Amino acid sequence: MSDPVLLVLASLADGDKHGYAMMEDIEHFAGVRLGPGTLYGAITRLEQRGWIRPVKSAEDRRQPYTLSADGRRYLEEQLSGLNQIVRTGLKRLKHA
Amino acid sequence: MRRIALWLAAGLYPGWWRLRYGSELDALIEDADVSFLDLFGVVRSALEMRMTTNNTPRIAELTSRDIPHGYELETAVEYPREDGTKILVRQFYREVDLGDSYVMLSHSSRGSEPAQTILVSGKKGEVAGDFRSDQTEMFVLNADGTVRRTEQTVLTSLKYAAYSERLREKYREGMKSGLTPDEIHRRIVTL
Numbered sequence: 678m679s680d681p682v683l684l685v686l687a688s689l690a691d692g693d694k695h696g697y698a699m700m701e702d703i704e705h706f707a708g709v710r711l712g713p714g715t716l717y718g719a720i721t722r723l724e725q726r727g728w729i730r731p732v733k734s735a736e737d738r739r740q741p742y743t744l745s746a747d748g749r750r751y752l753e754e755q756l757s758g759l760n761q762i763v764r765t766g767l768k769r770l771k772h773a
Numbered sequence: 774m775r776r777i778a779l780w781l782a783a784g785l786y787p788g789w790w791r792l793r794y795g796s797e798l799d800a801l802i803e804d805a806d807v808s809f810l811d812l813f814g815v816v817r818s819a820l821e822m823r824m825t826t827n828n829t830p831r832i833a834e835l836t837s838r839d840i841p842h843g844y845e846l847e848t849a850v851e852y853p854r855e856d857g858t859k860i861l862v863r864q865f866y867r868e869v870d871l872g873d874s875y876v877m878l879s880h881s882s883r884g885s886e887p888a889q890t891i892l893v894s895g896k897k898g899e900v901a902g903d904f905r906s907d908q909t910e911m912f913v914l915n916a917d918g919t920v921r922r923t924e925q926t927v928l929t930s931l932k933y934a935a936y937s938e939r940l941r942e943k944y945r946e947g948m949k950s951g952l953t954p955d956e957i958h959r960r961i962v963t964l
Contacts, residue, residue: 695797696797696798696800696801696804697800697801697804697805700801700805712807712808712810712811712814712815713779713798713801713802713805713807713811713814713815714811714813714814714815714816714817714818714819715814715818716801717794717797717798717801717818718818718821718822720794721790721794721822727953727955727956730953737796738796738797738799738800739797739800739804740797745952745953745956746950746951746952746956747952747956
């Protein structure tokens, strides 16, 4: 899975994070390194859709984001869809 | 050197984007171990943002309260302007229905422009189909102390009250579910 939108949502599901923390977290759990342009492209789209929102922070430049209720719902739907594909794929491989 | 190249490339983002995310991206470039590949990522993302129109108003705040014989609404809506900046429009609205008459009060400000208050009192008139013919008196109270008074007969849609109540019901449900005003708005407009 390398969709930056899903990776950012999955990272925020674990708690609020700023850009660099998301970048590190995604690399750690998905083995994918999102560059600054890709990451902020995803953050922009997610905020415009209302799936994430900025939270108050002592430091303006390192702005943390949080998952909104709509964002959580979208992530759940996407992950359960992926889960179904993974389970079906694994089952078919066993029978092959 | 790579960092400087990335900061320069970040200048390619459109004005509205730089205003909103520019300092955050600069901080990320400062913190991360950046490569030349990231330079292409920033240029590509900047071009994508230039092709994206960002003209959707955003509800920053919305509070609704039920009061005796009516309701109050407080809103703050951000409207994007062509130059990429945003203008904040704040409004306080109160509507009281007294049976055969009603009173509406609206107090609003647009960016740094002086606030304006509008007071309307109306006497309900005859109903014809979905409309009612009301006799209204409107006062526009300006920030410089001047008042403009207008009397007129207006057609009021009877469907509006039911529609307004449905919207407030959706708002109450959304707030109970922990949604933000903007999320509630997005849900209402996509219904």
